[in-house]
Amino acid sequence: MIELQDILETNRMIKEQNLDVRTITMGISLRDCAHPDLTVFCQNIYEKITHKAEHLVRVGEDIEAEYGVPIINKRISVTPIAIAAEACHTDSYVAVAEALDRAAKTVGVNFIGGFSALVQKGFTKGDLVLLASISEALSVTDRVCSSVNLASTSSGINMDCVARMGEIIKQTAHLTRDRDAIGCAKLVVFANAVEDNPFMAGAFHGVGEAEACISVGVSGPGVVMRAIEQVRGADLGVVAETIKKTAFKITRVGQLVAQEASRRLNVPFGIVDLSLAPTPAIGDSVAAILEEMGLESTGAPGTTAALALLNDAVKKGGLMASSHVGGLSGAFIPVSEDAGMIAAVERGALTLEKLEAMTCVCSVGLDMIAVPGDTSAATISAIIADEAAIGVINNKTTAVRIIPVPGKTVGDSVVFGGLLGHAPVMAVNRFAPDVFIARGGRIPAPIRSLTN
Amino acid sequence: MKIVISVLGRDRVGIIAMVATVLAENGVNILNLDQTILDGFFNMIMTADMAEAKISLKELQEILKSKGEAIGLEIRAQHADIFQVMHRV
Numbered sequence: 012m013i014e015l016q017d018i019l020e021t022n023r024m025i026k027e028q029n030l031d032v033r034t035i036t037m038g039i040s041l042r043d044c045a046h047p048d049l050t051v052f053c054q055n056i057y058e059k060i061t062h063k064a065e066h067l068v069r070v071g072e073d074i075e076a077e078y079g080v081p082i083i084n085k086r087i088s089v090t091p092i093a094i095a096a097e098a099c100h101t102d103s104y105v106a107v108a109e110a111l112d113r114a115a116k117t118v119g120v121n122f123i124g125g126f127s128a129l130v131q132k133g134f135t136k137g138d139l140v141l142l143a144s145i146s147e148a149l150s151v152t153d154r155v156c157s158s159v160n161l162a163s164t165s166s167g168i169n170m171d172c173v174a175r176m177g178e179i180i181k182q183t184a185h186l187t188r189d190r191d192a193i194g195c196a197k198l199v200v201f202a203n204a205v206e207d208n209p210f211m212a213g214a215f216h217g218v219g220e221a222e223a224c225i226s227v228g229v230s231g232p233g234v235v236m237r238a239i240e241q242v243r244g245a246d247l248g249v250v251a252e253t254i255k256k257t258a259f260k261i262t263r264v265g266q267l268v269a270q271e272a273s274r275r276l277n278v279p280f281g282i283v284d285l286s287l288a289p290t291p292a293i294g295d296s297v298a299a300i301l302e303e304m305g306l307e308s309t310g311a312p313g314t315t316a317a318l319a320l321l322n323d324a325v326k327k328g329g330l331m332a333s334s335h336v337g338g339l340s341g342a343f344i345p346v347s348e349d350a351g352m353i354a355a356v357e358r359g360a361l362t363l364e365k366l367e368a369m370t371c372v373c374s375v376g377l378d379m380i381a382v383p384g385d386t387s388a389a390t391i392s393a394i395i396a397d398e399a400a401i402g403v404i405n406n407k408t409t410a411v412r413i414i415p416v417p418g419k420t421v422g423d424s425v426v427f428g429g430l431l432g433h434a435p436v437m438a439v440n441r442f443a444p445d446v447f448i449a450r451g452g453r454i455p456a457p458i459r460s461l462t463n
Numbered sequence: 464m465k466i467v468i469s470v471l472g473r474d475r476v477g478i479i480a481m482v483a484t485v486l487a488e489n490g491v492n493i494l495n496l497d498q499t500i501l502d503g504f505f506n507m508i509m510t511a512d513m514a515e516a517k518i519s520l521k522e523l524q525e526i527l528k529s530k531g532e533a534i535g536l537e538i539r540a541q542h543a544d545i546f547q548v549m550h551r552v
Contacts, residue, residue: 013543015497015508017550018467022539077520079541263548 021260022079028233029295030261031081032268033288035071036209038088038216038224038281039063041095041125049099053110056095060087060114060123063223063278068119070275074268082268083230083290083430087115088214089125097137104141108148108155115154122197124214126157129204131166132453142172145179149194150186156212162202162399164406168454170396176200177392177448181415184384188417191425195414196347196379200395202402202409207282208338213375213410224281225273226338229265229329230288231257233295235321236303250304251324258285258328266333284338285329286374287321289349291432297321297342298351309351310361318342319372339408341374347427347434348379356435363394363437371401376409381425381434384417391415393444396454404457464513465494465543466520468527472536474505482509482538485526490517505536510543 024030044055064087071085089095089111096107108126115123126148128138145157159176162168180195187194199213206217209226216224238257242249265283273280289297298309301317322341330336344366346352355361363380370376376398382391395411402409416425419436426433468486470478479498486493486509495510513520524540531538 013467013508013510013546013550015499015506018469018508018546019501019506021546021549022469073521076524077542078545079539080545260549264545267544267548 024231024234025080028231028237029290029292030231030234030264031083032227032265033230034084034086034209034228035067035082035268035272036086036088036214036226036228037064037067037276037278038207038220038226040216040220040222041090042218044095045098047098047100049101049106052096052099053106056089056107057110057114060089060111061117064118064120066276070272073275074271078268080264080268084122085120086209086211086214087118087120087123088209088216089123090218091125091127091129091215093128093135093137093141094218097135102140102143104144105148105151108144108152111155112152120154122154122156122211124156124158124211125216126155127159127215129160130169130172131160131163132169134172142175142179145198146182146186146194149183149197156197156214158199158201158204158213158215160201160204162403164203164403165456165460167456168202168396168399168403170448170454171451173392173396173399174448174451176395177388177390180391180413181388184415184417191427192414192416193427196412196427196431198412200411202399203407205338205408209284210286210288210339212412220281221279223278225269225276225278226281226284227265227269227272228284228286228288228338229261230286231261232287232289232297232300234261235287236294236296236300239300239303247304247320251320254321254324255328258325259332262329262332280335282335282337283329283333285326285333285336285340286338287325287342289343289345290430291348291350293350296349296351297344298349298355302351308358308360309355310365314365315368315372318344318369322373339374343375343378344369344373345378346380346437347425347432348430353433353435356437363439367397367401370398370409371405374408376402377411377413379412379414379431379434381414381416381419381436382439383420383436384415385420386415386439387443387445389443389445389448390439392448396448400454404459406459464520466511466513466540467543467546468509468511468538468540470505470507470531470536470538472505472531474500475534478505478536479507481530482527485530486511489523490515491523
């Protein structure tokens with residue numbers, strides 16, 4: 012027997028507090044598509060993706076209608092292209108990106124992730140071809156997302172790749188300069204990337220995954236904020252308990268949607284990602300949660316502690332609500348996608364350095380950050396190296412999605428539109444790391460990698 | 464399949480009758496009904512079974528939505544599992 016109050020609460024969460032399932036992501040292995048001829052390979056992947064994901068969007072829409080819970084995105088992740096396309100005799104994978112883009116458009120998903128390489132310890136031939144293709148691929152496609160894993164706790168940091176990524180990000184910004192460098196919003200650099208992340212732009216279908224699987228990313232910052240509004244003045248133990256209970260409820264919805272999508276598509280269920288993903292909508296902000304806890308603005312002293320509490324409580328609450336938890340699972344702090352983060356930057360409360368500190372205790376990293384167009388490739392590389400170091404030493408995923416916007420500087424703003432939102436251009440430390448970055452090589456794996 | 468029908472709007476004569484008629488016409492069996500006035504608004508929650516239904520949930524949603532809108536009510540019909548999983552361990 013379901014009680015009236017429970018039903019009203021659920022529907023209030025959906026209608027007033029932006030509870031939604033952020034994404035249903037179908038992971039598809041492309042390992043059986045390999046072919047020496049690039050054209051045949053592209054045809055193979057197009058056919059496989061459009062066949063496997065033929066009903067993904069319709070099923071997502073059916074579930075949304077029947078259960079009354081919005082499912083914002085339907086997406087696809089594929090085997091890292093540097094692996095899948097490695098047998099092709101070619102020096103460019105741009106055609107592969109175009110085939111992925113066509114497949115995404117045919118099945119109606121808004122993003123397809125996996126134009127990726129895993130190079131934490133070194134480059135293979137396919138990795139180098141992929142890296143050389145990223146900038147052009149992101150400029151000629153609309154829906155393809157790219158990611159590069161260049162560090163891990165067990166392998167250390169590939170500093171040669173770190174140096175390359177600074178240049179690739181600058182080049183991507185240049186090639187998409189007429190669209191406020193949107194290409195960089197589709198490119199993530201990871202340390203300790205996870206193989207089952209359903210969120211873009213960093214999703215790819217890991218090599219240890221099954222033939223295909225369905226993973227779901229939940230959301231609901233607005234629901235968490237409303238819940239802790241109800242415990243104003245209570246101590247932080249009570250706040251953590253309140254967040255846990257709310258995260259449990261949110262995750263149960265994600266689990267239900269994941270199981271239902273898996274059943275209807277006849278594709279195994281992968282994981283539920285317990286992330287708290289904000290959107291630019293008012294009231295759907297992670298920053299607003301931190302401020303509801305009692306900070307005048309996100310970025311104020313205390314922000315890292317508040318975020319640590321939030322991140323941990325979300326995981327503890329969500330864990331029991333799902334049979335398989337995975338992905339990134341934690342609070343996201345993308346600047347451009349969170350109205351509260353944008354406001355904090357604009358009022359001068361939140362800096363790049365504070366964001367870096369916050370990434371030590373939340374799920375990912377420096378996400379959707381616009382910086383001046385004249386920021387050097389070496390500086391971008393050094394920011395990536397810092398973030399990778401945090402991930403490697405703390406045995407967690409970190410990421411950098413940074414947008415050096417050509418022709419813009421601190422005080423300007425960039426508009427990406429939709430879920431990507433808009434971003435104030437943030438100040439970057441002007442002292443040069445060039446000599447450090449130019450050294451290249453590998454930063455060895457830390458002592459904590461030796462756990463056997 | 465069990466569904467939950469929730470009705471929200473200004474109170475007036477005949478709301479329950481209207482919803483019940485739509486359900487009866489389409490072979491949807493009412494299992495339970497709970498109703499209250501909250502903040503001056505009419506709130507009704509109906510649990511129903513669609514095992515013998517002549518139409519799909521989507522079609523029922525359409526009918527209830529348009530009938531509700533005609534008299535200023537918001538009527539939603541949802542699969543009951545979403546409430547079950549969220550509030551029952």
